[in-house]
């Protein structure tokens with residue numbers, strides 16, 4: 001086995017790491033941080049922090065309403081961020097890019113607006129067993145209110161979506177197929193293009209949860225022909241409080257507003273209103289202006305490095321990590337082989353609870369996550385209450401994986417397993 005020092009990557013890691021101030025810190029005296037929790041949230045480069053700082057120092061004003069210099073600058077920066085996101089996901093128009101708070105809100109928007117207006121009692125929604133709670137609970141709430149049926153595509157032992165089960169369930173003629181592009185637990189990258197095409201052939205609208213795909217590899221909404229795509233800024237080097245819903249124009253235009261208030265209206269009289277046009281129809285009230293600008297800077301940052309290079313880096317990292325973890329006795333990794341997954345590894349160690357693994361790793365500066373990762377049904381499927389999860393991003397190094405492995409050996413020493 002080669003060690004981390006001699007692995008190769010397309011990225012200039014020294015330079016990239018220098019862009020992230022937090023990566024320089026020690027978490028306790030003499031212990032530097034190994035951040036392996038980017039699936040929960042990513043770290044932020046100086047460029048993003050400075051873009052938000054600059055906005056607050058120089059151009060802070062409310063958008064769309066004022067005609068003074070600051071209001072015009074703030075509006076221009078906010079709308080420029082929308083255009084950056086449009087290009088990043090290859091959307092036909094920036095009007096199809098709606099700013100939300102996060103992936104969760106984007107999916108709820110579709111459930112409440114599209115779901116309430118287009119679905120009726122008895123209609124079927126197809127989900128999968130590997131969804132994050134964000135792509136389950138909004139549909140359960142809708143199902144309770146209007147009497148929908150729900151079906152779930154099953155997950156195989158090795159953490160893939162069972163494609164024959166998918167095809168069988170499409171024969172039930174679902175109205176919507178909502179699924180994750182990449183699992184936040186086992187890292188599986190689902191064959192989205194093919195599955196969306198099959199969903200369309202069966203007459204379903206397709207919603208893709210891109211929370212874990214958009215930050216990590218190139219997602220092209222036109223090539224995928226996806227109807228809705230939801231993702232979060234904070235997982236892609238941007239700030240918290242900003243997310244995106246992309247939708248096909250003909251669907252968005254038919255949908256009623258999700259929230260009412262300022263900015264989402266064209267005209268209000270006593271007793272009635274006329275909704276604004278896209279995308280403002282879905283952006284009620286003062287939005288997260290600085291956060292949108294921060295997301296725009298994150299898009300610039302990721303594009304400057306190149307999404308293909310980032311994906312390739314994470315691929316070699318995950319392959320190396322899987323090889324190193326396979327050396328450790330009594331450690332079980334969930335999910336498919338490196339060629340079918342992104343940079344997320346969930347594992348259990350016999351005789352040690354995942355929370356204890358995480359707590360001891362933290363003593364060595366290694367930040368991972370333990371629990372059900374908001375995917376309880378998938379953990380139930382694997383018949384385990386919790387997993388320990390290490391996840392990687394563009395700033396992680398092979399040496400950090402060596403530090404993870406060394407720390408896991410210390411867990412074994414402590415528990416005598």
Ligand code: PLP
Nearest residue numbers: 102103104132134184209211232
């Ligand atoms: N979907 C997936 C696959 C996720 O991993 C997450 C967050 O971890 C979400 C949805 C929810 O994202 P947010 O909490 O930013 O809304």
